[in-house]
Amino acid sequence: MPETPVKVTVTGAAGQIGYALLFRIASGQLLGADVPVKLSLLEIPQAVKAAEGTAMELDDCAFPLLRGIEITDDLTTAFDGTNIALLVGALPRKAGMERGDLLEANGGIFGPQGKAINDHAADDVRVLVVGNPANTNALIAQSAAPDVPAERFTAMTRLDHNRALSQLAQKLQVSVTDIKKMTIWGNHSATQYPDLFHAEVGGKIAAELVDETWLRETFIPTVAKRGAAIIEARGASSAASAANAAIDHVYDWVNGTPEGDWTSAAIPSDGSYGVPEGLISSFPVVSRGGKWEIVQGLEIDDFSRSRIDASVAELGEERDAVRQLGLI
Ligand code: NAD
Ligand code: LMR
DSSP states (O other): OOSSOEEEEEETTTSHHHHHHHHHHHTTTTTOTTOOEEEEEEOOGGGHHHHHHHHHHHHHTTOTTEEEEEEESOHHHHHTTOSEEEEOOOOOOOTTOOHHHHHHHHHHHHHHHHHHHHHHSOTTOEEEEOSSSHHHHHHHHHHTOTTSOGGGEEEOOHHHHHHHHHHHHHHHTOOGGGEEOOEEEBOSSTTOEEEOSSOEETTEEGGGTSOHHIIIIIIHHHHHTHHHHHHHHHSSOOOHHHHHHHHHHHHHHHHOOOTTOOEEEEEEOOSGGGOOTTOEEEEEEEEETTEEEEOOOOOOOHHHHHHHHHHHHHHHHHHHHHHHTTOO
16 A cells, blocks of 8 residues: 555535535545545635534544544645545626626636646646536636646546436436447537537447437437536535545546546546547546546537537637636
C-alpha cells in the first residue's frame, strides 16, 4: 500500500452531491482499494458547520484508507498540495437569473479556484468540474491556471454516458455490460448528443438494433433531459448518480479504461472532429498512462454532424459570453 495519502479536495462538500460522494471516496472507490486518501472539504462559511457534521460521520465509519479530513472555507488551504480536485460547489440558477448572470456568478467561484489550484496544488493535480454549467466552469478554472497543463481540467459528462447506457440496455433488454463504445458529444446540457451510431451491442451497431423514431424522439431527448426529469421527480437535482459518475470518471482517468471500450468525458479539444481547439467538450475517450485521449478515426454521418455541431455551437456561445465578461 502506498505510504503517502492522495489528497482529494471536494468543493461544495456539504451539498447533496458532496454527501453522496465523500463516503465513497473514503472507502476507496475513487482511486482503488489500496490507496489511502486525505480529504479536504471546501465550503462557504455558512456551510462549514454542516461540512463538519459530515466529517463527524466520516470519522464514525472508521474507514481504513482515510488518513485525515480538513474542513475549510479558505482556497489556499483547500487546494494546498491537492492531487485530485472535485469542483462540485456552484451557484444554482435562481428565479429571474439570465444565463449570463449564472456564468458571471460562477466565474466568481471557478476563477479563484483555478488560480488557487495553479498556485498551490500538487504537480500531478487532476481536476473534475461537476458544478454547472460544468464545461464552461471548467474552461474558466483552466484559464485561471496557466501553469497547470490544460488537459488536467475536465468536466463531467459521465452521468450522461451512464444514463445513455441504461436507457439503451432497458430498450434492448440487455445488460449494460453488453454495451460498448457509447459516446456523449458536446455540452453537459440539453444540446448534448448521445451517439448510438458507434455504440455496439454484442458486436452490432446499436443504431441498427433500434428504430429510428425511438432513437430520435425518445432516446436522445430522454438522455439529454434526464437531469430536468430528475429535478421534476425528486424536487432536487440528481445527487447519488452524479456522485457515482464522478467516481467513475476519476477512477478511469487514474487507472485506465478497459481495452475494447471507451467512455465519455469533457476534455479540452485539440481540434478533433471539428470541435474548436480549447473548448471543453465531451468526446469518446480512453485513458492510457493516466491521460485522456480522444478516440480518433470515427466516421461521422450528417445526422451526427448536425447534432455535434449544435452542442459545440452552444459551447462556443458560452465561451464567448465568459470572454466578454472578462472571465477567461
Ligand atoms: P447543493 O446546492 O446541494 O450543494 C452545493 C454546495 O456548494 C452547497 O453546500 C454550497 O454551500 C456549496 N458552495 C457554493 N458556493 C461555493 C463555493 N464558492 N465554494 C465552495 N462551496 C460552495 O448542490 P448539489 O446538488 O450538490 O449540486 C452541485 C452542482 O452540481 C450544481 O451546480 C449542479 O447543477 C451540478 N450537477 C452537475 C451534474 C453533472 O452531471 N455535471 C449532475 C448533477 C448536478
Ligand atoms: C443533471 O444532469 O442531473 C444536472 O446537471 C441537472 C442540474 O441542472 O443540476
